[in-house]
Amino acid sequence: MIEVLRSLGRWGLDTFQRLGRGHIFLMQMLAGMPSLAFRFSLVVQQLFYVGVLSVLIILISGLFVGMVLGLQGYNTLVDFGAEESLGVLVSLSLVRELGPVVSALLFAGRAGSALTAEIGLMKSTEQLSGMEMMAVDPMRRIIAPRFLAGLISMPLLAAIFSAVGIFGAFLVGHGLLGVDDGAFWSQMQAKTDWYEDILNGVIKSIVFGFVVTWIALFEGYDATPTSEGVGRATTRTVVHSAFAILGLDFVLTALMFGDI
Amino acid sequence: MAPLIKIRDLHFNRGDKVIFNGVDIDIYRGKVTAIMGPSGTGKTTLLKLIGGQLKPDRGSVEIDGQNVHKLSHSKLYELRKRMGMLFQSGALLTDINVFENVAFPLREHTKLPESMIHDLVLMKLQAVGLRNARNMMPAELSGGMARRVALARAVTLDPMMIMYDEPFTGQDPISMGTLVNLIRRLNDAMGLTSIIVSHDVAETTQIADEIYLLSGGKVVEKGTPETLKTSGSDWVKQFLQGLPDGPVPFHYPGNDFGKDLLNSEEKR
Numbered sequence: 033m034i035e036v037l038r039s040l041g042r043w044g045l046d047t048f049q050r051l052g053r054g055h056i057f058l059m060q061m062l063a064g065m066p067s068l069a070f071r072f073s074l075v076v077q078q079l080f081y082v083g084v085l086s087v088l089i090i091l092i093s094g095l096f097v098g099m100v101l102g103l104q105g106y107n108t109l110v111d112f113g114a115e116e117s118l119g120v121l122v123s124l125s126l127v128r129e130l131g132p133v134v135s136a137l138l139f140a141g142r143a144g145s146a147l148t149a150e151i152g153l154m155k156s157t158e159q160l161s162g163m164e165m166m167a168v169d170p171m172r173r174i175i176a177p178r179f180l181a182g183l184i185s186m187p188l189l190a191a192i193f194s195a196v197g198i199f200g201a202f203l204v205g206h207g208l209l210g211v212d213d214g215a216f217w218s219q220m221q222a223k224t225d226w227y228e229d230i231l232n233g234v235i236k237s238i239v240f241g242f243v244v245t246w247i248a249l250f251e252g253y254d255a256t257p258t259s260e261g262v263g264r265a266t267t268r269t270v271v272h273s274a275f276a277i278l279g280l281d282f283v284l285t286a287l288m289f290g291d292i
Numbered sequence: 293m294a295p296l297i298k299i300r301d302l303h304f305n306r307g308d309k310v311i312f313n314g315v316d317i318d319i320y321r322g323k324v325t326a327i328m329g330p331s332g333t334g335k336t337t338l339l340k341l342i343g344g345q346l347k348p349d350r351g352s353v354e355i356d357g358q359n360v361h362k363l364s365h366s367k368l369y370e371l372r373k374r375m376g377m378l379f380q381s382g383a384l385l386t387d388i389n390v391f392e393n394v395a396f397p398l399r400e401h402t403k404l405p406e407s408m409i410h411d412l413v414l415m416k417l418q419a420v421g422l423r424n425a426r427n428m429m430p431a432e433l434s435g436g437m438a439r440r441v442a443l444a445r446a447v448t449l450d451p452m453m454i455m456y457d458e459p460f461t462g463q464d465p466i467s468m469g470t471l472v473n474l475i476r477r478l479n480d481a482m483g484l485t486s487i488i489v490s491h492d493v494a495e496t497t498q499i500a501d502e503i504y505l506l507s508g509g510k511v512v513e514k515g516t517p518e519t520l521k522t523s524g525s526d527w528v529k530q531f532l533q534g535l536p537d538g539p540v541p542f543h544y545p546g547n548d549f550g551k552d553l554l555n556s557e558e559k560r
Contacts, residue, residue: 157381157383157386158379158380158381158383159383159384159385159386161345161379161383162377162379162383162384162385162442164343164345164372165343165345165372165375165376165377166372166396166397166400166445167369167370167372167373167397167400167401168396168397168400168401169369173400
């Protein structure tokens, strides 16, 4: 019994210590941001690795998610003779929910895990330590540019995801199932609100980008510097990011659309 | 002459384990000082304490009159520009080539024109004999070459001192000889102060001016290689001659062997 309590206590202490370290890390990371103004090339380089290299997976997944939405939506709507509303259904579900959430999950799997592994390996091969001894602050030189790149990439990737998804649904709806294209687009335009839907979706994706990149970078930086430690950290990045995305999505949805 | 580095009453614990228990060390300018001791005595930890990457529990480390652990973040980074450190693994940045690795400190800390960076990097690489390997990536280098590149990088900013963490471990005889030679030559030619952390007795005694022997969190003995060789201490004898048994027992301390064999609990 005592043993159970003891391990519970140890687990609690470890968890709170990690949370504390994570927040100190966030503060240090944010403090390193202003220096990026003078060296934006570092951010551009990371935008390529974090953002551009994630475009392919976002494009393909977005297209298929949109196509499936088109099929499923049509099957339900046609019973009520409302198949012209397919455009609205697809655009609202993508822009409000699936775009930010699914692209953030993909981003965590593709870019987040890569960031954790990269930083973790830099730590275990003493590259971060070496930089500190060369009087180069790894927070500013390595961590901050990656964080900003993640923050910029995520909303753009979510936008691409939604756009391609809508196109996929149009291909299925109009090309395969014969929904009128005029109705598809005009209803979508009429019922999708710029502030209510699109902007809220963008805010969601910025929040997800912030959280996923923070988790990924912290896990790498805090990893035990062994191959096993880096492996575990990479797994934790994906798992914790997924929890954070889905949990935050509920909170944000409740705040944004709760009163409708 | 005042020492460049003055370590006083240094205490450091890692968890429950005592690493340093009151260590005093003086490191003089222009000299090669070696810190030796068995594995696990915290030699690398000592370098991290000197470099300000770790904080001691008690005691002080002064470099050139400044207490390393009382400096602000920016002052500490200013001080580090005047320190070089050679990591055991080399710690080269793996995504850029040899040339860029050596140029890294220059690009980060100076606004020198590209042509001058080019010349400076080639001079440093020439000094370690790897000018023609400048386009290779770190993954293509052998262990000894990686360490030499790291050495070139460590002296790029012309530091006042340089710390070597186990520079001879895992080297073949040729690169070992090259490194031993380089460390001494660089120290004398550039007017450096060198600190070598090592447990390779033969190589270290060749080039060190002064040796500190650490064990059990304390300085056991100090002196020139010659005085240490004639030391009366059994421990120093065992360490310098590499004897398998002596004051440091061959067996990890614990239960009696006979007792363990008869221990019926573990057998179940």
